[in-house]
Amino acid sequence: MPDTRFASTARVPDKAPDGHPAIAEGKTGVLLVNLGTPDGTDYWSMRRYLSEFLSDRRVIELNPLLWQPILQGPILTFRPSKSGEAYKKVWMEEGSPLLVYTRRQAEKLAARIGSDKVLVDFAMNYGNPSIASKVERLTREGCTRIAVLALYPQYSATTTASVYDRTFRAIEKLRWQPAVRTAQPFHDHxxxxxxxxxxxxxxxxxxxxxxxxxxxxxxxxxxxxxxxxxxxxxxxxxxxxxxxxxxxxxxxxxxxxxxxxxxxxxxxxxxxxxxxxxxxxxxxxxxxxxxxxxxxxxxxxxxxxxxxxxxxxxxxxxxxxxxVPCLNDSERAIDLLETLMKRDLAGWVEQD
Structure with a gap:
């Protein structure tokens, strides 16, 4: 299930004084997004995840009429079990490593820059918690602006563009759309x-x-x-x-x-x-x-x-x-994320 621990603790009223549904607004959301993760190492969890991942036209550019029979047939018959065995070697008590470290990054970044006006959260491009679920929650919490950071230093259409595609598709379904900023790649920052x-x-x-x-x-x-x-x-x-x-x-x-x-x-x-x-x-x-x-x-x-x-x-x-371990949730990683997000929040949030 999507993680909601970084949601604002402020309660949004169910109704306005005139009896109509209350509308929260005026907040800024920060959404960190990484590639994705299966919910577990079992066959069906792996199959759902791989099907979503490998059905992305940014990842596999073949015509779906040609690709989907191959994907849904031989690939997703055998690959989930093999991938599940690989995940079992690295699975952590809290879940897959990518999920665990991305959650920790969001927690620590929230402690740095979060407030009742700045809500920090995270999502996965494939699997849970989904981008759509977190965009919906941030807007429900009153975020009329959302800054999205795809956690890939080097830009590729297969990764960075896919994250922003899905973000825009999620926003497309909203009646009241927030302003959105997407971050630059940071390969040379x-x-x-x-x-x-x-x-x-x-x-x-x-x-x-x-x-x-x-x-x-x-x-x-x-x-x-x-x-x-x-x-x-x-x-x-x-x-x-x-x-x-x-x-x-x-x-x-x-x-x-x-x-x-x-x-x-x-x-x-x-x-x-x-x-x-x-x-x-x-x-x-x-x-x-x-x-x-x-x-x-x-x-x-x-x-x-x-x-x-x-x-x-x-x-x-x-x-x-x-x-060499990745930066993960080290202090230098959070320092970097804070720098990148303050750059992208300029003009939206007062800087220290």
Whole structure:
């Protein structure tokens, strides 16, 4: 069920003095949105989640008449069980890691900037709590303005645009629509680069080995999407370059690769898994891996990179392997979110 713990505690009257329904107004909503999560690791929870995710035309651009029979047939017959087993490896007591960390981020950001006039909440693009449910609640609570932040540093139509599409579709159904602001990508924002670089520096300083290379692994997209104008590839490379410059690394010490490809088509290269298998043969035995496309740890970082990636690297001859945690709900993560949201609330909310 959608989480409502960040709702205002102020009670909205059921009726106005004239007997008509009361209308709350004058508040500003802040909505943090991440990719999504299944409600559980069982087959049907996974199937519902994957069906919603993989039916998004921003994610899979094939004609639905061709794609849906494949998706609803062989893919959703076998993939839910496999994905469920992967989620079981990383599932937390409070739910999936992405849900847990995004909720904590919203809680901590609410403690920083929330008030009786500024309501902070979170949603998931796929699964629960849905964007539509949180837009409806924020407007019911009196938010006539909503600032939405898609929690993806690097812009892609498959992620960022999908979040804003769904936000607008939710608003489309409202009779009284709030003013809406969507946030810019923050792949090169100085505070994001500083937070990411600091977390990497501290992690490496705490290791008992010195890495030969650092692998910056980003979620992939089909190469055709990039060729049609998606800026994601460029944003990823810029993040890697800025972090390397911030940390004073030699050129080539940090590598940019792409993970999580799906289907037979070509995706952005080099592929993370192939690179992990090849590096030991090139003399790279000690490796640190970072996931800059994810502000919160999730299945792709905790299972695909931390578990499977470790196995791939060591089986190929690697001797030392360590993964830098995502920013999650650390103080530097909340500092970053506060900076980004104050920028987007300018003119709507008085700044300190």
């Amino acid at each position: 100085p505070d994001y680069i500083e937070a990411l670089a600091t977390s990497i520096r501290e992690h490496i300083q705490g290791l008992d080995f010195t890495p030969d290379r650092v692998l910056m692994s980003y979620h992939g997209i089909p190469k055709s999407y990039f060729e049609q104008g998606d800026p994601y590839h460029c944003h990823c490379h810029k993040t890697t370059r800025l972090v390397a410059e911030k940390l004073g690394w030699d050129k080539g010490f940090a590598m940019t690769t792409f993970q999580s490809r799906f289907g037979p088509t070509e995706w952005l290269q080099p592929y993370t898994d192939k690179t992990l298998e090849a590096l030991p043969g090139e003399g790279v035995k000690k490796l640190v891996v970072v996931s800059p496309a994810f502000i919160s740890d999730c299945l792709e970082t905790l299972e695909e990179i931390s578990i499977l990636g470790h196995e791939q690297f060591t089986e190929a001859g690697g001797t030392h392997y360590s993964v």
